[in-house]
Amino acid sequence: LQNRKQCVKIGEYVSQNLDVYSGVPQGSVLAPLLFLIYINDIHSCVSSSIQLRLFADDCVVYIAVKKSDDQILLNNSLESIHAWCVTWGMKLNADKTKSITFTNKKHPLSFTYTLGDTQVKKYDQVKYLGLILTSNLRWEPYIKSICSKAVGKLHYLRRKLRNTPAHIKLSAYKTLIRPTLEYADIVWSPHQKSLINKLERIQKLAVRFVYSKYSRETSATSLIVQSNLQSLSQRRIISRLKFLFQLLHGHFKIANSQYLHPPFKHSSRTNHSKTLRQPVSRVNIHKYSLFPDAITYWNKLPEDAVKCTSVELFLNYIEKID
Structure with missing residues (x-):
């Protein structure tokens, strides 16, 4: 978009026009699409080992830190993102940029991340997509x-x-x-x-x-x-089973092979034909997280339930199970 100007009007008073060199008209139908197209190549700024997730104008960058080199790699990616923003006339909100480390270690690796000349503030708790995430993964x-x-x-x-x-x-x-x-x-x-x-x-x-x-x-x-x-706890179990069913049937753009695997040994007497391998958990935080917990309930389902061909049939079946 070129040759755009904007002004402020309060009552009968109107400010002078100012040139608008970037951005899209707020409230327009095309604005969200144009914005997404504009930032579409931001992924090229980060290393292949860095994970970057976008939702509207929110951006999350993360990596599993196993050594100090991983922290340096993450910081380099942040600097690359900052440089990309400068090049394309985008401004990062430093006050809303936060750093959090998810760990149960008593003495985790420490690092101060930067965006240009600004240090990213560290927090033990952040809000993301409506959820409150804590550094110790407590809810x-x-x-x-x-x-x-x-x-x-x-x-x-x-x-x-x-x-x-x-x-x-x-x-x-x-x-x-x-x-x-x-x-x-x-x-x-x-x-x-x-x-x-x-x-x-x-x-x-x-x-x-x-x-x-x-x-x-x-x-x-x-x-x-x-x-x-139904009790809310029962509804949460059903929600997890529904998610697992949809994942297994390719309803999401997620490679289920990354999270779900067949068992090493299959017992036809005690397990159904779609039994999944139970992940090994050393701590309760992992044991009761999404995949380990959902797989526990999934493996207890009867054969008729896992052979359902649609989400509706599956839900109708499992809602009758105590």
Whole structure:
């Protein structure tokens, strides 16, 4: 885009025009596409061993650091990205640029990364695509955050839907509150009883709101059964199994061979025909993460379930399994 100018108008006053040398008109239909085309070659700035992920105008660069040379390689890639931005008239937001190291080591390798003349600030906790990621890969801060948001939404519904029929309030819970508790749940699904209960408590509060039954004499569990609601923990298991089914059937542009492998030995008596190799886990953080945990449940499914030919049939089958 060339020969563009912009000005600011406040009431009847209009500023002088200024030339616009880069960028695209905000709010236009083509703006997102033009932006993506413009930054499409940014991947060429980084080494082949560096991972770069783009989402809209967010960019994440990372590497598995095993030695100090890996840190230098990552920093060189950051400098290359900075140089690319200078060349093409892009400006990185230094205040929003953060560095985090994911590790369980007591004394991890330390390094100060730079972008031009600016040092990248180090954090123990960052927010990415709505998730709160911590350096020790614990999900307590994120779960605490979504529970707080869900309670706030529930209080709002209690004020606005006080005299509304139960089925309307139940629908409001399913569409406005439960999604808050389930966003990206295949990633962060907890195994600790305290966190599981913290999430289930929100659903118990919700069904009391649905039926206006706030007395302790009324069981929240019975209200959940009455509402035909599954527990949130059960829904998270189903979400992980659904993801695994879709991955195995090529629904994503992900090479499943990178994460899923057949077992070394196959026992036809105890395992179904699509049994997967269980990854070896030394710590609970890995054991209860997406793939190891999903594979554990997958390998316990009956033969008829794993032979389903569509996601709908698969979900209908596993939702009937206790």
